[in-house]
Structure formats: C-alpha cells, structure tokens
Amino acid sequence: MSVTNTAVIPQVNGPIPAGPCGDDDCGIRDVLDRLGDRWTVLVLVELSKGTRRFRELERAIPGISQRMLTLTTKRLCRDGLVERTVYPTIPPQTDYRLTPMGKSLADMVFALADWSRDHKEAVAAARSRWDQEHL
Amino acid sequence: MSVTNTAVIPQVNGPIPAGPCGDDDCGIRDVLDRLGDRWTVLVLVELSKGTRRFRELERAIPGISQRMLTLTTKRLCRDGLVERTVYPTIPPQTDYRLTPMGKSLADMVFALADWSRDHKEAVAAARSRWDQEHL
DNA sequence: CAGGATCCACCGTGATACTG
C-alpha cells in the first residue's frame, strides 16, 4: 500500500501478499512494521515522558546510533506520531514530542509492556522447559 | 537474559544494552522481538480462530513458506504460547492451538489491530503530507 | 548540537530439494 518514497527514508519490511483475518486486510502489519524494528518503541517510551532533544534521546536510549535515531524519529514524524520543532540557534536545537496520535500509540505500547511483565516468568519457564526437552 | 539455545531455533534480534523506562528493564522488547517478525502475528491471529493443522495454517497465511511456518510455530511453542499435538498416523497430523497465555497475547494483538484500523487514515494522511513537503 | 553520507556485516527470509 502507499507508494514508497524511495528517495527519502529507507523503508522497513515489504508488504504481505494478501490479508489474513478472513480475507480482508486487518492492517495489523501496518502497526507492527512500525513497532517491530529495534528502536521505535524505545523512542516512543522515552518521548512519552515529555519533550526531548536529539541528544537527550540519544543518551536516554543506550546503544542507539545517531543514524538509527535519525531514521527512527524521521519515520515517526512522517507517520504523524512525533512532532519536530527546530530552533535555528547556534548550536542548533531540535525538540521532539509525541502528537496526540503518538501518545495513543504509546499507550498501546505500555499495555504491551504490562503484558510482557505479567508473563515474563511464564515465558521464561516454558522456554527453559522446551530447551530441556530438545537438547 | 536467558541463555540462547544456539543449537535449535534461529533467534531473532539480539538484546538491547540497557533498559529504558527509567533505569530498569520494562521488558517491552521481549514481546516485540516475538511479534516483530514477519509471520508471528499472522499465525497468532489464525490460531485465535481455533485449532489448526500445519497445512491449514500454511494455506490460511498466503506467502508464508514451509520453513518460516515451521520456525514461527516452533518459537511460539517454545515460549509456551502455542501447543502442538502430534498424531502418529500416516500421513502424519499435527494440531496447533493457542495456550491460555497465547490467547491473552492474541488479545493484545487484536487491540493493536483496532488501533491500526482507527488511525490508518490519519497515518496515511500524515505520510502523504510529509512526502509532499520533502519531495 | 543535529544531523547527512558511505561502507559493511549480520541474519531473517525465500527458494528449492529431500525425508519419514
């Protein structure tokens, strides 16, 4: 769906041939293609705490590279989930903050995080049991 | 976290250095590393409709290869989200069905799908606006 | 400080062939 803007931002995964959920596209992949990469949720979580500058995000998210932070924020901006405010000062300053839609997505992420916490031990247990049986 | 079972199932993404969400690991990546790949959610959605055989899953999910279906179901089994029942008949038959924990994760996925539907147009609009401005 | 541009390594995925 949507003509890919090959020129500007490197895209993530390609489309899935046909939709599941019966026979219509329930569009779940749209969200997960956005959330599924390595950094998007982390940026989302950090921005849910408030407005952040580029450097602040970089420090708040250990391990992220400048390149990936740029790409991630840019994709979020493109999708209308994050707003960018540039102050043409010297040195330059750029503020990032969630749009209302971005906040609502962040809420979904927190719900997922809750699920993750609630089932962390159960998953770990099942996993070690499986590893035990399949060694 | 968790010693990777290098021998059996190819793993997905590696771990993130340190946790965000303040300074403790909120574990959100655990879920998204599972959901973030190309096929897991589709299998989850299909199995949420009921018990399915291997071939049935393959047909229900257009575009998936045998290899990826095997890998995906195996990972889901390992994590205790899916149960596998093998009938040693000829030809063989294998049933897959969600565990209670798997069902609860599927519910999360449906919540995400709802969000996706609700904001699909807004995202598309923001995207085309962005593409317009950055051509 | 806030990026842009390039090169490169890894691994998730697809295609194909084979097995019990």
Place this chain on the structure above:
DNA sequence: CAGTATCACGGTGGATCCTG
C-alpha cells in the same frame, strides 16, 4: 502431510567520517 537441510539474497542496523 509435516517437516528438515542447504544456499543465496536483501534489508536493517552498526561504525565511521563529514557538514552547517
């Protein structure tokens, strides 16, 4: 039918250097 095994490709992300 329900997998396993092997090979090859493409994209994501990391590292590094450069700019305004």
